[in-house]
Amino acid sequence: MTTRRELLLAAAGGWLLGSTAPAGRGALAAEPAGADPLEAPAGKKPLIRRAWRPPNYETPLEGLVPLYTPNDLFFVRYHLAVIPEIDVDTWRLKVGGGAAQRPLAVTLHDLKHDFKRVTLTAVNQCSGNRRGLFTPRVPGVQWGNGAMGNAEWTGVRLRDVLDKAGVAAGAVEVVFNGADLPVLAATPDFLKSLPIERALDENTLIAFEMNGKALPHLNGAPARLVVPGWTGTYWVKHLTEVRIESAPFDGFWMKSAYRLPTGVFPGARFKSQETRETTPITEILVNSLITSHVNGAHVKRGAHVELAGKAWDGGSGIAAVEVSTDGRQTWTAATLGRDLGRFGWREFRYRFDATQPGALTAAVRARSNDGATQPDKLTFNAAGYHDNIVQAVTLDVG
């Protein structure tokens, strides 16, 4: 039996090897009716289309196999449909706000030459990644596993830019705006804020490069925020304005969206935005993804199976990945790959023999350096965030 994954892998080979063959077309044609549609938005290879406008495109599983997710396979997520192409020569980043002592505007040239350049590897994961796998299902973009990717980000420390503007005593939050706009004036513009201490963290960057190349348009050119360990909602794209403020920001995308019930999930607290009932989503929870096999994949009896994938968390790093092939009774450590830094994902590999014919289920769970482990059971929340439950694939041995 030829699985959909095998067909896609055959097509993906074209992308990964840099072939110019129209691989996506082949994959599209080979798909059974009702499968996720593959389509290439501007500047990208074929991705899983979740919505045309605003554009929301997911990285297919094959795109999550390389250690660094290629720029043209990296997922795309927008709330607002007006996404202007920006002229880098006239682009300015305004830095100001009520708690800025010396408001300023910087050009891309200034950013690249007047500040220390920093490069780090970090997973960018959408808050709603895996929402489409939620039970019971919830409204929103029905993401599978691919609203995420791992990249090397190059830019400057937000802290260095804020220091140049002068952070006044009493600063509470830093607010970020990007060039993307709503169609209607009545729709709230997409602005986000960070607690001052996270904004001043040495790992929070204004990035202009991704995997050594200029940011793709649909990933935030010419410069975007990179907030390693925190979910993608804070990684504001097409950055145009940074405001240092002495009061909590009260925009829609902070006060009413991207929120969780207070006190239910682990992770950093965003105290200036927290209420008794709800609190902003912040850090990525420990998680893993099997990239080598999908459900129903055929494995020859007696063959060695090499299960592989990625594990990541919100910045403590991965301590261990374990695999169970006996219904989660016993767990054995997988081999971890190269450490890309505590914000990057970690590859894992686990080799075993498929001795018995029939269905063989392999479950994978990751543990982070701060002691957190993936749970078996989903903690339901209405927005469909934080699905980090243990995943398994059932192989067809015969």
Next chain:
Amino acid sequence: MRRPLVLVAVSAALAVAAVAAAAAGEESLTLHEGSARELTAGRCAICHSLDYIPNNAPVMDRSGWQKTIQKMRERFGAPISDPEAQQILDYLAGNYAGKSQ
């Protein structure tokens, strides 16, 4: 970023046209036949492509669509009157409520 005046001043249709060019393919989707199909398509497509409707259908029932329409009007400023909201709700609940099927 300060909103370019042109986007506010001209009709929403022009802004949509500008964006739709980047979203090649969205015109290929036609909503199911129904009494308020044109109204629904017209209002919803001001801000987003219509695939958001079938893509969310499996998750939706009448109450889900009611909440969504309310959110679009109150939070996002969708220009939909009370009688129109009722017609759109009847249409979506009748054609795109996969949860109750």
